[in-house]
Amino acid sequence: MGCFASTPSDTSGQRRRPGSIGEVVVYIPGFRIPKSIDFTQSIGESLPKNLIDRISGLRTRVVVMAAQESPIASKSRRRTATRHGGSSSDDLLQALEEYLPVLLGLAEDGRQLRDKLNFVWLNQEDAVEETGMTNVWYEVLSVLHLMAMLCLSQANSLLMPKSYSDGYQPRVSEESRRNSVEIFLKASGYLDCAIRQVLPQIGNDMRRELPVDLAEGNLRAISLQALGQAVDLQLGMAIDSPKATLAVKRRLACEMVKYWQQAQDNIAVLPLQDGWGKKHQLFVKWKFLESKAAAYYFHGLILDEGNTEKSHRAAAAALHASEEFLRESKKASDALHSTSPTSRSPVLWGSMKYLSEKIPKEASSKVRINRDLYSQESVIDTAPVLPDFPLALKPDDYQLPQADLSWKRENKQQQENL
Numbered sequence: 001m002g003c004f005a006s007t008p009s010d011t012s013g014q015r016r017r018p019g020s021i022g023e024v025v026v027y028i029p030g031f032r033i034p035k036s037i038d039f040t041q042s043i044g045e046s047l048p049k050n051l052i053d054r055i056s057g058l059r060t061r062v063v064v065m066a067a068q069e070s071p072i073a074s075k076s077r078r079r080t081a082t083r084h085g086g087s088s089s090d091d092l093l094q095a096l097e098e099y100l101p102v103l104l105g106l107a108e109d110g111r112q113l114r115d116k117l118n119f120v121w122l123n124q125e126d127a128v129e130e131t132g133m134t135n136v137w138y139e140v141l142s143v144l145h146l147m148a149m150l151c152l153s154q155a156n157s158l159l160m161p162k163s164y165s166d167g168y169q170p171r172v173s174e175e176s177r178r179n180s181v182e183i184f185l186k187a188s189g190y191l192d193c194a195i196r197q198v199l200p201q202i203g204n205d206m207r208r209e210l211p212v213d214l215a216e217g218n219l220r221a222i223s224l225q226a227l228g229q230a231v232d233l234q235l236g237m238a239i240d241s242p243k244a245t246l247a248v249k250r251r252l253a254c255e256m257v258k259y260w261q262q263a264q265d266n267i268a269v270l271p272l273q274d275g276w277g278k279k280h281q282l283f284v285k286w287k288f289l290e291s292k293a294a295a296y297y298f299h300g301l302i303l304d305e306g307n308t309e310k311s312h313r314a315a316a317a318a319l320h321a322s323e324e325f326l327r328e329s330k331k332a333s334d335a336l337h338s339t340s341p342t343s344r345s346p347v348l349w350g351s352m353k354y355l356s357e358k359i360p361k362e363a364s365s366k367v368r369i370n371r372d373l374y375s376q377e378s379v380i381d382t383a384p385v386l387p388d389f390p391l392a393l394k395p396d397d398y399q400l401p402q403a404d405l406s407w408k409r410e411n412k413q414q415q416e417n418l
Helices: 039-043 049-069 075-083 089-108 136-158 174-201 216-240 246-268 276-303 309-338 350-369 371-375 405-417
Strands: 004-008 020-023 119-122 128-133 342-344
Touching: 039 049, 049 089, 049 136, 049 405, 089 136, 089 405, 119 136, 136 174, 136 216, 174 216, 216 246, 216 276, 216 350, 246 276, 276 309, 276 350, 309 342, 309 350
Parallel strands: 020 342
Antiparallel strands: 004 128, 119 128
């Protein structure tokens, strides 16, 4: 029950990957692609033809659209699909949402068949090229994972700075930022549902054989990544708002640190491969360092409001640590974008545009006042402890949909025929 098969990558070690994936605001890890299934051959006459045709048609639609949407697909193929009304992230997400209830019918009401179909998906972050399992819950898990990846792709598109011909700096509208926060929460909700409702349905032995793309630690890391980026957007909007206090900005920045720290803790223990996996690790490291730079900056400004020499020295240490983290984040960014498949960082905007300008100025002014503080080798080690705030953002409360009623009708019909 629940057999699996994995196919290693080819002997040359060259995984399916494009040379470049363009600009990256949101890294989309493990965009997995389903392979075709011959439902008729697998389950024969165990189901009525109309039900077989329905589930087969829905999945085939997903297979075709996912192949076109994936970063593995050529740009010309994606352009052709769009020009002919084909795949887009919205269309594919809709196709997956229509497929999921029918799939859940197979899991819940088609129990006698659910372990006869071998569901095969191509991996990106795992050492093996593809993984097939004869367990319908593996398919459900893969569908939820892909739904989350599509949300990240949508957020990446929304957050690409728009250029203007009238001399204004490229920017991202507030509407796009607010919409992206909702999309990040949605992505996190899909992954949270996968962890809570689907992984427990898969036996421990089979869970150990899941590709790293679907490992619980990876699902948690991506869910936390989405929450961390949502808080980053909230921080950018707070920076733009004259009503937001320093305390609010510090709280958001400190929350962001916790999300990225937890994401890094989860991803650090995974056996991710060079390429997509290595790039994923570097993305999390980059954003974690950026969040630390932001948190120490706002913490330093608040400490500097104190009236004692001790508070001013603590502020200086925090601001200089902020500058160090900013420097380290730029190194991590360079490493991320140079890792194959290569990528580009878009023009700075939002919280990091503001912080990249402010942090060096504030840290420099404190250096002149507290020169003796910087004779030490590592100011990061002497920086004051950041305040601990409870995490406010939570994933959307996504629940698996009801199984398609056609399965229940089929079971009822079978019982009446007995």
